Amino acid sequence: MSALISTVRASLSYRGREGHWLWLLHRVSGLGVLLFLILHVAGMSSAFISIEIHDRLLEMYKTPLFSIGELALAFGLIFHAVNGTRIAILELKPELWQKQQLATRLAIIIVVLLAAPTIIIMALGSINAFFGPAAGH
Amino acid sequence: MIKVHLKIKRFNPEKDKKPWWGEYDVEVEPTDRVLDAIHEVKWNIDGTLALRRSCAHGVCGSDAMRINGRNRLACHRLIRDEIQNGQITIEPLLGLRVIKDLIVDMEPFFAHYRSIMPYLVNDTDPGPRERLQSPEDRARFDDTTKCILCAACTTSCPSFWARGEYVGPAAIVQAHRFIFDSRDQGAAERLEVLGDSNGVWRCRTVFNCTEACPRGIEVTKAIGEVKQAIATGKVR
Structure with a gap:
């Protein structure tokens, strides 16, 4: 545990460049997606135990907190996929290392282009569900 | 002033x-x-x-x-x-x-350095004079000869912070210097050391090492080349 704490502390205190911060975000997004998968599998499995619990969980997924979580999940998935592709390309072609800053900028642009419309559409859907004419029905 | x-x-x-x-x-x-x-x-x-x-x-x-x-x-x-x-x-x-203060225990760092056999391995007779090498063969590992073992790269690496057993960028750079030396015959042994669970695969291509190196060594590129040598079995 102390190794984990000291690593997290070091990761946050070291003033690395873009590669460092993207690595940190890659880890956080990876853990976030893993958390979703665990919740998802547990939620689906609950139907085998009790339909009531399953229905209650489905109701919980419709709360604002989980809607915000869905937005974070969409961003995390897109970021993790795009940044993972950047890392894989640089791993397979080490001679491209001098282009790594360009690769970083490109990855950020692609993430924004993919994540912005996705999140906006999802957020509008959630706002409509919570505050629109059909809210509460 | x-x-x-x-x-x-x-x-x-x-x-x-x-x-x-x-x-x-x-x-x-x-x-x-x-x-x-x-x-x-x-x-x-x-x-x-x-x-x-x-x-x-x-x-x-x-x-x-x-x-x-x-x-x-x-x-x-x-x-x-x-x-x-x-x-x-x-x-x-x-x-x-x-x-104490700014002094850290460098022994784990040097233990990793020693683990990759940082010396020329060649048991064949060198002949009456030195082992010859073409300028092209010498240029292949020129960049990694510049390492001064300051540990700036290894201690900037998140994988090393998380797991001190990881050999770290400096040891891999030193291994690269010999693996790609046409006069050396110890590449297989070094690649075995670097191919294990605490070897090159712990590198996450963060580039902190390249940015930290005071000698401007292309550290991440060198690590990538060692990864390729392990993955393909070819030392080019």
Whole structure:
């Protein structure tokens, strides 16, 4: 545990460049997606135990907190996929290392282009569900 | 002369329960090195400050430390390039045990260095003179001959912070220097060491090592080439 704490502390205190911060975000997004998968599998499995619990969980997924979580999940998935592709390309072609800053900028642009419309559409859907004419029905 | 506020992380395990910040005001030239400012503290303000330095000219690699959050050689960085709002923050390297103040225990680092056999392996008869090599073959590993074992790369690596058993970028750079040397015959043994669970595959291509290297070695590229050599079984 102390190794984990000291690593997290070091990761946050070291003033690395873009590669460092993207690595940190890659880890956080990876853990976030893993958390979703665990919740998802547990939620689906609950139907085998009790339909009531399953229905209650489905109701919980419709709360604002989980809607915000869905937005974070969409961003995390897109970021993790795009940044993972950047890392894989640089791993397979080490001679491209001098282009790594360009690769970083490109990855950020692609993430924004993919994540912005996705999140906006999802957020509008959630706002409509919570505050629109059909809210509460 | 300008006034610089130095914030130095201090820790004496014989006296202190946890690290604390020592704050000192010194007057130095903007073209002085950070090491000169630390000397000013050590020689004229607080002689108990402990640090390593030897040549003080970027060759021996003994004064690697974190300057404003990044691994640097104190003798390699000028005051004018590091001063931020009149202040410079100095801390010991991460990932190695602090012995006192800016001095860390380098033994784990050197143990990793020794593990990759950092010497020429060739039992064949060299003949009456030296082993010859073409300029092209020599150029293949030229970049990785520049390493001065300062540990700036290894201690900037998140994988090393998380797991001290990871051999680290410096040991891989040293291995690269011999693996791609046409005169060497120990590549298979080195690649075996680097191919295990604490070898090159712990590298996450973060590029902190490349950015930290005071000699400008293309560290991440060298690690990538060793990964490829392990994956393909070909040393090119």
